[in-house]
Amino acid sequence: MTFHVYNTLTREKVPFTPLEEGKVRMYNCGPTVYGRPHIGNYRSFLFADLLRRWLEYLGYQVDQVMNITDVGHLTDDDTADAGGDDKVEAQARREKRDPKEITEGYTAMFLEDMAALGVREPMARPKATEYIDEMVVMVEKLIERGHAYRVEGNVYFDVRSFPEYGKLSGNRVEDLVAGSRVEVNEEKRHPADFALWKSDPAHLMKWETVFGEHGFPGWHMECSAMAKALLGDSIDIHTGGEDNVFPHHECEIAQSACANGTPLAAVWMHAKFLQVDGGKMSKSLGNVYTVPDVVERGFEPRHLRFALLRGHYRTQINFTWAIMEEMRARLENLDEVAVLLHRVVDGESGAADAEAGRSLLGEVISGFESGMNDDLNTPVAIASLEQLRKPLLDGEVGAAVAVDALAFYRRAADALGFIETDKQSADAEVEALIEQRGAAKAAKDWAAADAARDALTALGIELQDTPEGVVWRRR
Numbered sequence: 001m002t003f004h005v006y007n008t009l010t011r012e013k014v015p016f017t018p019l020e021e022g023k024v025r026m027y028n029c030g031p032t033v034y035g036r037p038h039i040g041n042y043r044s045f046l047f048a049d050l051l052r053r054w055l056e057y058l059g060y061q062v063d064q065v066m067n068i069t070d071v072g073h074l075t076d077d078d079t080a081d082a083g084g085d086d087k088v089e090a091q092a093r094r095e096k097r098d099p100k101e102i103t104e105g106y107t108a109m110f111l112e113d114m115a116a117l118g119v120r121e122p123m124a125r126p127k128a129t130e131y132i133d134e135m136v137v138m139v140e141k142l143i144e145r146g147h148a149y150r151v152e153g154n155v156y157f158d159v160r161s162f163p164e165y166g167k168l169s170g171n172r173v174e175d176l177v178a179g180s181r182v183e184v185n186e187e188k189r190h191p192a193d194f195a196l197w198k199s200d201p202a203h204l205m206k207w208e209t210v211f212g213e214h215g216f217p218g219w220h221m222e223c224s225a226m227a228k229a230l231l232g233d234s235i236d237i238h239t240g241g242e243d244n245v246f247p248h249h250e251c252e253i254a255q256s257a258c259a260n261g262t263p264l265a266a267v268w269m270h271a272k273f274l275q276v277d278g279g280k281m282s283k284s285l286g287n288v289y290t291v292p293d294v295v296e297r298g299f300e301p302r303h304l305r306f307a308l309l310r311g312h313y314r315t316q317i318n319f320t321w322a323i324m325e326e327m328r329a330r331l332e333n334l335d336e337v338a339v340l341l342h343r344v345v346d347g348e349s350g351a352a353d354a355e356a357g358r359s360l361l362g363e364v365i366s367g368f369e370s371g372m373n374d375d376l377n378t379p380v381a382i383a384s385l386e387q388l389r390k391p392l393l394d395g396e397v398g399a400a401v402a403v404d405a406l407a408f409y410r411r412a413a414d415a416l417g418f419i420e421t422d423k424q425s426a427d428a429e430v431e432a433l434i435e436q437r438g439a440a441k442a443a444k445d446w447a448a449a450d451a452a453r454d455a456l457t458a459l460g461i462e463l464q465d466t467p468e469g470v471v472w473r474r475r
């Protein structure tokens, strides 16, 4: 089975074919950095990382860009032409700090969380404020081509100039107006038109451009311009969270197609929201959790990565602390598969027949790959990997099969990013330190013995001296 993806734009699962052979250009909408992202935000970012890893597993070179929005994302963002405060500025006022300090501080936290969650670095992480010139050029192009118009310092996109507007979200311009998902504004030719550039002398982050003295870009324009600058006019995949479908991506599609004369992305993919305690996360319920909150409860970030990726990205999944406990146990079993495979490879256990388990391995590999190829169906893929554990515990896998299984398991773990496959070597390191400590104690070299013990503590190992010798366990 070739890789199939669900394209929100056409509402169907389609075989993935890159525009250029062997290469994938992908743009992921990143965070607006006015606060530390919560675990729900990471569902969408981890989905993007999983997609990239799976494309790499399949042998593609992936040019991946994930932006950082540091200006222009206004609070009332469920309408195309959002009104309200700039999220960054509002936070700057709350914290009585400079907007730049706000965006830099929260960007650092975001990157820290992403690294903890094992997210691979994209080719670029552009910040909107660094691409103002590109945005201005694109807005000028839209004016020149008759898709946008200026009113004082504001520039609006003329939605009626792009008949496909609404295709992604299924919204019709008339319905938007009737449903008042538009802001009434006398300046606009049509109520559904949205701002590409906004003039506001009171805005803290503003630029002098051909449009006027104090302006700033519309949020949608930012992504269109950054995608073009870094990946070109046509890309393979554009992703985001389900809340990005409308208005953000709908507007991006219109702007890019009209400015570039070609569709922005062939495939649009969207991750569903995460539920927490069976509902929407909310400050009043106190369940807007961050990555540090999860770590504080004694979980590793990769447990969270597993919990967020265990469900298919387009299905609803729930987060509770009880589920996190279950996920930790499940992930430990997946880790154990690697330990058991190492043992068979090392000749410490396993079937006498080196070829035992060959057909099982074939089934596991094809189950895993067809699951992932089916629009990243992680539940199927993970369940396939889990099939290896029992036969390994029962000694039904031979050494030659284990060698191949371990090579496959490492690749699979690399694609998923949450399974540890090197526990065996970690065990060897622990045993070596315990031996060093024993030798140091025997030589009455207390400093060396303490150093070895500290190194073990740092690895999360607890020691117990028993009459039979030292017993150790992971905390």
Ligand SMILES: [Zn+2]
Pocket: 028, 029, 030, 223, 248
């Ligand atoms: Zn975006």
